Amino acid sequence: MCGAEREAASRGGASASVEDRGTPAPAADPALLDDLVAANRILAHYGVVDAFGHVSLRHDKDPGRFLLSRNMAPGLVTREDIVEFDLEGAPVDARGRRVYLERFLHGQIFKARPDVRAVVHSHAPDLLPFGLVEGVELRPVWHMAGFLGAFGRDSVPLFEIRDSAGPASDLLIRDNALGAALAGSLGAAPVVLMRGHGATLVGESLPVAVFRSVYTKMNADVLLRALPLGAVTYLTPGEAEATTETNGSQIRRAWELWKREVGSAP
Numbered sequence: 001m002c003g004a005e006r007e008a009a010s011r012g013g014a015s016a017s018v019e020d021r022g023t024p025a026p027a028a029d030p031a032l033l034d035d036l037v038a039a040n041r042i043l044a045h046y047g048v049v050d051a052f053g054h055v056s057l058r059h060d061k062d063p064g065r066f067l068l069s070r071n072m073a074p075g076l077v078t079r080e081d082i083v084e085f086d087l088e089g090a091p092v093d094a095r096g097r098r099v100y101l102e103r104f105l106h107g108q109i110f111k112a113r114p115d116v117r118a119v120v121h122s123h124a125p126d127l128l129p130f131g132l133v134e135g136v137e138l139r140p141v142w143h144m145a146g147f148l149g150a151f152g153r154d155s156v157p158l159f160e161i162r163d164s165a166g167p168a169s170d171l172l173i174r175d176n177a178l179g180a181a182l183a184g185s186l187g188a189a190p191v192v193l194m195r196g197h198g199a200t201l202v203g204e205s206l207p208v209a210v211f212r213s214v215y216t217k218m219n220a221d222v223l224l225r226a227l228p229l230g231a232v233t234y235l236t237p238g239e240a241e242a243t244t245e246t247n248g249s250q251i252r253r254a255w256e257l258w259k260r261e262v263g264s265a266p
Helices: 003-010 030-045 103-112 125-131 143-149 176-186 206-229 237-248 251-261
Strands: 015-017 054-058 065-069 082-086 098-100 118-122 191-194 198-203
Touching: 030 054, 030 065, 030 082, 030 118, 030 206, 030 251, 054 103, 054 206, 065 098, 065 103, 082 103, 103 118, 103 176, 103 198, 118 206, 125 191, 125 198, 125 206, 143 206, 143 237, 176 191, 176 198, 198 206, 206 251
Parallel strands: none
Antiparallel strands: 015 098, 054 065, 054 118, 065 082, 118 198, 191 198
């Protein structure tokens, strides 16, 4: 962490102006940059993010780099706002622009999960109760969110920042140590809840990560509506695996619609 970032962190700020480090990778595919802009706007449109939260994409020319907006509201992101980072969270071409403090969660997940091509960090309030109430797990109840119970799990793992940062943190992923701890809680899952904070979601492509982010939020809303009514019927592990496989072949259908909705498709 450089001096400017250390000073910003000590003030409790959620962004920092950090010196660039290293040489930029060859230019990313412009279509991927446009898709990253679209992802920001789709996530804002569906309430996965609001003024806060962010989405990143592994660089297509260098897997040791990732692309993430400068510090700003996701719904306002343009191609010119995209910054390249190394996996330690150091910007390569920020050129003095302020960057997200929590960029470390992206870099450490990309480092721990070579299969992951995109990461979404959400503050959606629908998800928060499932990290707050003991014994209430976020599990799939809807076929569109079967992935929550696939990959060898029947519920979503929870990251408890107190285990790594003690009882007096601001709950933000401020450094690589916390990013690595979050990546450890995520493990091989597609989603990890963050107690009192939100959630982080991943995918093997940007459309997959966005799809999971939207339907995780929707599944949480459905489950919150169902729980007060009585005993809930969750998807079985077999149903979760089968629906994940079926829906995996249909994600482009949602992606193209969502891009059109936010004005990012012809």
